Amino acid sequence: MDEVEAAYEWVEDKLVFEPQLVGWQSAFKHGLLEAGVLPYNGFTFKHIVGTKIGGTIFDPDGHRHSAADLLEYANPETIAVYLHALVHKILFTTEGDQRPRAYGVIYQDADGVFHKAELAKNTMNEVILCAGAIGSPQLLMLSGVGPRVDLESHGVSPVILDHPMVGKGMGDNPLNTVFVSSPRPVEASLIQVVGITKFDTFIEGFSSVKLPNNMMHTFFQGVLSLLNETSHSTLAVIDFYKQLNVMEIDGWIVNKVDGPVSRGHLELRNMNPDDNPSVTFNYYQEAEDLEKCVKGLKTIIKVLNSNAFSSYKYPNATARELLNRMLSLPINLRPRHESAKFNLTQFCIDTVITVWHYHGGCQVGRVVDKNYKVFGIDALRVIDGSTFLKSPGTNPQATVMMLGRYMGQKILRERNASGENNEDYSIIKDDTDKSSSSSK
Structure with missing residues (x-):
């Protein structure tokens, strides 16, 4: 835990x-x-x-x-960053009864x-592998590592490991929000103040989010593109913008359920790594999560009435x-129920949206071990939010970056202990580099 704390502090000091x-x-x-979210x-x-x-x-x-x-602190002699490089597949050796590598x-x-990069x-x-909670499990599946039945149904071959x-x-983390208009001028701010309740919700707020030149426009780009691609027409999207402008939103208070019990799954839709897989999060499937949402909304009501x-x-x-x-x-594709106007439980269900704190899919103890090595495969680790059992705190980015620093230091220590020359470890043979036999 001392090393975890040191890694957090290193990130905090830099960013x-x-x-x-x-x-x-x-x-x-x-x-x-x-509203009683104490102490200060x-x-x-x-x-x-x-x-x-x-x-x-x-x-x-x-x-x-x-x-x-953080790339500023990397050694330029031992790292190469390829931009616009989309990984399609991880390559494995499978010889006899030996474990895949x-x-x-x-x-x-x-x-x-297409290019091949080899260790x-x-x-x-x-x-x-650090492709995130959506990308990492998807890439493992596309590479033949995942539930055999699902992989074979999409034509993945060979199946390297039935995982x-x-x-x-x-x-x-399910999110429910309230827009607030103000009779007085409001400054622009992102999340600065957080109310952490005793019942495991985080209450946060933004301000001055008027369209179109503000964070609100950016936030809803993803939602609106989804609506436009599915059952909502372009006219519905345009009408949404109009409604937001008419509302003159000045503030935005949100309630996020921390550590939801409800869990879902990810499956391939096709063999194209450029397409999103199918993901089901099962928001508010468990009553415990709904109860937290209701309590959080009641607290927001107290804030609004304060x-x-x-x-x-x-x-x-x-x-x-x-x-x-x-x-x-x-704001989502869910039906609206008349009872949601007076029933907070139904309101939670009808107005839930994502906060993009996706996690899971390659969890520790299930897909990877405590050193983030994939069970049953050599020379492969997953180090990102897909390994989380829950998404911590107000935003997972601090923990994701901490994990990178923590594991980077740990891997370096392992390599030092082996007595090998550290500079050799990141060398890859890559057919994109025609000027030399290898690049680092």
């Missing part, structure tokens, strides 16, 4: 800043405290019950930082040309009315 609360976020903070824990990275100010990846000048910044990948470049001949070399737990245990937040809500707009107008918006 994370303390936000400065003003206006709307300050009122939201005091509204949470007035101030600025902290820890996920403890109460109201806190969390870290932000936006610096004081408003510039966003990300995991890409990963030895490279097939990938496609931006021009559609150099070194027993410590390995393929490390029934690949794609299982898929989770996403004295601290009153100046950022029109006095004639009741909390229930603010919730009910969500029912008129096509």
Whole structure:
């Protein structure tokens, strides 16, 4: 755990800043405290019950930082980053009764040309899969590692390993939201204040999200593209934009269920790695998750009715009315029930949306061991959010980056202990590099 903490601190030191609360976020903070989300824990990275100010990846000048910044600390002599390179398949050796061993990948470049990249001949070399909760289980399946029946039904051949737990245990933290219009000017802010309840929900807020030049536009791009591709017409999408503009949204308070019990699965739709697989998250399938949602919404209602937040809500707009107008918006593909206007349980079911905190599919203890090595296969690890049993805290990015740092350090120690030259480990034989026999 000391090494985990050190890895978190390393990431925090490179990328994370303390936000400065003003206006709307300050009122939201005091509204949470007035609603009973206690104690006040101030600025902290820890996920403890109460109201806190969390870290932000936006610096004081408003510039966003990300995991890409961490490449600054890499050794350029031992790393090569290929852009627009889509991996299609992991390659395995399968000789006799020996365990399959990963030895490279097939990938496609931006021009559609296929290339093979192979590991150099070194027993410590390995393929490390970091394609995320959707991409990693999908790529394992496309490579012949997964439930045999599912793979054979899609024509995957050969089946390298019948691995029934690949794609299982898929989770996403269900999110329900309330839009708020303000009678006074509101500054732009992303999540800064977080209310962590005793019943395992996270209550967070954004402000000044007017369309079209704001974060709201970006947030709904994914939702709207889905609506447009499925049962909703382009006219419905345009109407959605119009409704949002008319509403003059100034704030957005959300309730996220932490560690949902409801779980789903991922399956291939076809053999194209460029297509999304079919994913079922089973939001609110379990009553326990629904109960948490209802309690969270009741807390949001208290925030909306608080004295601290009153100046950022029109006095004639009741909390229930603010919730009910969500029912008129096509934020998901679920049917609306009349009972949702007075029943919070039904409201949770009808208005649930994703918060993109996908996890599972290659979980520790099921698909990979405690060292993130894939069971039954040599020289292959999965190190990303697909290994999580739950998505931690307000956003999984800190834990994903911590995991990368933690495992990177651990792998280096293993290689040092082997007595081998570390610089040899990342060498790959790659047919894209015609100027030399290998690239690092």
